[in-house]
Each structure stands twice: as structure tokens, then as C-alpha cells.
Amino acid sequence: MQSQLGEDRSDRSNRKLLELSPIGLALCRADGTFLDVNPAFASTIGRTVTETLKLNYWEILQTDCADTKKYRESLTKNSCTRSCAAAYKHKNNYLVPVRVSQRIIETEGESAIWVSAEEIFNIQNDNSEPLESTEHSNSNLEKLLAKQTAELAKTQELLQQKNAELKVAKSQLHHHSQILDQIRESVICTDIDGYITSWNQASERLYGYQEDWVIGKHISIIYPPQQQEFLLDQVIKPLKEKGSHEVEIITCRKSGEQFESHLSLSVLKDKTGEVIGMVGYLTDLSERQALEQELTQKKHCSIAFCRRHQREFAFLTRNCGTCKSINF
Known part of the structure; x- marks a missing residue:
């Protein structure tokens, strides 16, 4: 929009002075439509x-x-007004006290209102005479101030309540964390998108990641790349359908070592029943599998030994006391 402040639009010096003026300046039509404003005026209302x-x-x-209507009649009759105490509505919905001067001028064949406004930082020391009744204007400002004070008090009360709830929640979270740290199995919680929100000490020992580092990381860090498709199809999908799921799956330590784990998963819900995350319990099956392999190997060795020596073994049945033999 081309500027209409100042009579000589080509005078860049005058325009620069208007832009640098600490006093808010504006030009508008009688219906309130702005024709031009300087930065100080705009800044006053944020x-x-x-x-x-x-x-x-x-x-x-x-x-x-x-x-x-009343104001336009006053301007038409007097062409200008004395400065008056007023208030502008700020962008953030609070009132800014200002001292306003306004006059009717002619620009490009039509009447317009020239406005100068200066923000009042100390109303008590401002002795300018208002256009309207000082008592009436102050009464309006007092009502608005009282309303804003009440809203502020309500906001502070709500903030105190939320802070108290947060304090209780932190205490409960610390208590739950202590309980989780006593569990021997790895317990991991994530949000609905799979980002880790809780990681107990057993998880640190099992996977090698410290809690302060792993919180906020995606749960995929404990799964090898070849398990990602299995994870989506055989773990996440049935979990969403049933709300809980158990499966044996390959996971990966920080060192890169892969091992088989038993995973028990459940969804986490808030007070309204909305799903907000998942909790998983993981047990390392390495030791169990090692024992099973050892027993299998010993069994095979025993059978092989007996077959190699072709020895006959006898045992006494409990029922009849007779001897029977068995060949390997």
C-alpha cells in the first residue's frame, strides 16, 4: 500500500522521520479503515x-x-480534538493505556482522521485533559483491569493446581522407577510411536545402554535390521489387535551381539482408555538355550557311547522284581 502520511511522497527524509518517530501515527477514514500507520503505532498494539x-x-x-457516531460529530464540528486518555486493544487481548490526539484532514479529496498516540506508562503522572469524562473513562479502565486481574488470579490458581499435580506425578514416577529397578527382567516402556520413555536397570545390564542416553530413542535400537519386518507383522500387529502379545524374538546388545529373548508386550492406556504407549518385558533366553544344548549334547554322547561298546544294561522292574535288559 502506498503511503499517504505526509504531503510529499517523494520526500524520503520525511518518510524516514515518520518511521523513526517514537510516537504512534496513523491515518484512517471516518469508518475506521486504516490508510497508513507507522511502526510505533503498530508496535503499541503488538x-x-x-x-x-x-x-x-x-x-x-x-x-x-x-x-x-458521536466522535465523528465532534470531529466534524471542531476539526480536531484535545488529547484524551484511551486504551488500545493489544494483539494478546489486553488493553494498552494511551494518550490520543486526533483531527480531521483532507487527503486526495476525502476527509480522513489523523491520529497520534503515545503509550502511557504511568497514568497517575499524566495530566492531559481527556476528551470525554475522566471519571467515566477511568471507570471503564478499572472494570477492564478488575476483569483481567480476576482472569490472572484464576490462571495462577490453575497453574498452582497443575504444579501440584505435576509434583505428585513426579513422586509417583520416581516410586514406580524404584519398583521397576528391583525387577530382574528388562522392562521397557515406549510411547505410541515407539520412542522409549522408561528403561530399568535390568535393561541397562541386558543391552548395555544407559538410561539417560536411551530415553527418547526409538525402540528399534535393540532389534537387528533383519528383524524389523518380523517386528511389524508378528509383534506390533497382533499387539494392536489383542492388547497384549508374547513372542520369542532376536534382539541385539549395544556391542552388536544378537541373542534370543522372550518378549511379553501390553498396551498402556490413560484414564480415558486411550492407548498412549506400550510396555515390554524381555527375558534373555541365552542361558536356557545353552543348558538345553548341553543336555542334548550329553544325551547324544551317551547314546553314541553305548552303541559303540554294544553293552547290555539291565534294570529291575518295581512291579515284579524280574530283570530285563535293553540294547542300545
Whole structure:
């Protein structure tokens, strides 16, 4: 939008002075449509110049001056006004006290309102005479201040309540963490997307990752690449369908060593019943499998030994006391 502040648009020096002015300056039509504003005016209401140009002046002004009809009649009759105490509506929905001066000017064949506004940082020391009744204007400001104070008190009360709930939740979380650390099995919790939220000491010992490093990492770090498809089809899919699932699966330590684990999974839900994550219990099957292999090997060795020596073994039955023989 081309600037209409200043009579000589080609005068860059004047334009620069307007842009650098600490006082808010604006030009608008009688209906409140902005024609131009400087950065100081836009900054007063927490907006950019571009944002402000899309607004309506009468919607920003939040005092009796916002009575468009009455105010226009006053401007038409007097051509200008003395400075008055007012308030502008900020972008963040609170009021900014300002001292406003306004006058009617002619620009490009039509009447427009020239506005200068200066933010009031200390209302008590501001002795300018308002256009409307000071008592009435102050009454409106006091009501708005009381409303905002009540909202602030309510927000502070809610914040204190949330802080208390957070404190209790942290205490419970610490207690649960201590319980999990006493469990010998690896217990791992994740959110709904698979990012780790809880990792007990047994998990540290089993996989080699420290809790402070692994929290926030994806659970896929404990599975070798060739297990990813199996994980999706044989673990996650049935878990979503049933809410719990058990399976034996290959997992991987930090060192890269792969081993078979027994995995028991369940979904985690919040108070409303919405699924918010998963909890898994993993048991290392390496020792059990090693014992099974050892027993199998010993059995095979015994059978081979007996067959090699072709020896006959006898045993006494309990029922009849007779001897029977068995050949290997």
C-alpha cells in the first residue's frame, strides 16, 4: 500500500522521520479503515504495520471514543480534538493505556482522521485533559483491569493446581522407577510411536545402554535390521489387535551381539482408555538355550557311547522284581 502520511511522497527524509518517530501515527477514514500507520503505532498494539493496516481503528479503540457516531460529530464540528486518555486493544487481548490526539484532514479529496498516540506508562503522572469524562473513562479502565486481574488470579490458581499435580506425578514416577529397578527382567516402556520413555536397570545390564542416553530413542535400537519386518507383522500387529502379545524374538546388545529373548508386550492406556504407549518385558533366553544344548549334547554322547561298546544294561522292574535288559 502506498503511503499517504505526509504531503510529499517523494520526500524520503520525511518518510524516514515518520518511521523513526517514537510516537504512534496513523491515518484512517471516518469508518475506521486504516490508510497508513507507522511502526510505533503498530508496535503499541503488538502488531506489524502490515497486520495493522488490515484492522479497523474503531475496533482497536476500547473507550467511549469508540462511539463512532458521536466522535465523528465532534470531529466534524471542531476539526480536531484535545488529547484524551484511551486504551488500545493489544494483539494478546489486553488493553494498552494511551494518550490520543486526533483531527480531521483532507487527503486526495476525502476527509480522513489523523491520529497520534503515545503509550502511557504511568497514568497517575499524566495530566492531559481527556476528551470525554475522566471519571467515566477511568471507570471503564478499572472494570477492564478488575476483569483481567480476576482472569490472572484464576490462571495462577490453575497453574498452582497443575504444579501440584505435576509434583505428585513426579513422586509417583520416581516410586514406580524404584519398583521397576528391583525387577530382574528388562522392562521397557515406549510411547505410541515407539520412542522409549522408561528403561530399568535390568535393561541397562541386558543391552548395555544407559538410561539417560536411551530415553527418547526409538525402540528399534535393540532389534537387528533383519528383524524389523518380523517386528511389524508378528509383534506390533497382533499387539494392536489383542492388547497384549508374547513372542520369542532376536534382539541385539549395544556391542552388536544378537541373542534370543522372550518378549511379553501390553498396551498402556490413560484414564480415558486411550492407548498412549506400550510396555515390554524381555527375558534373555541365552542361558536356557545353552543348558538345553548341553543336555542334548550329553544325551547324544551317551547314546553314541553305548552303541559303540554294544553293552547290555539291565534294570529291575518295581512291579515284579524280574530283570530285563535293553540294547542300545
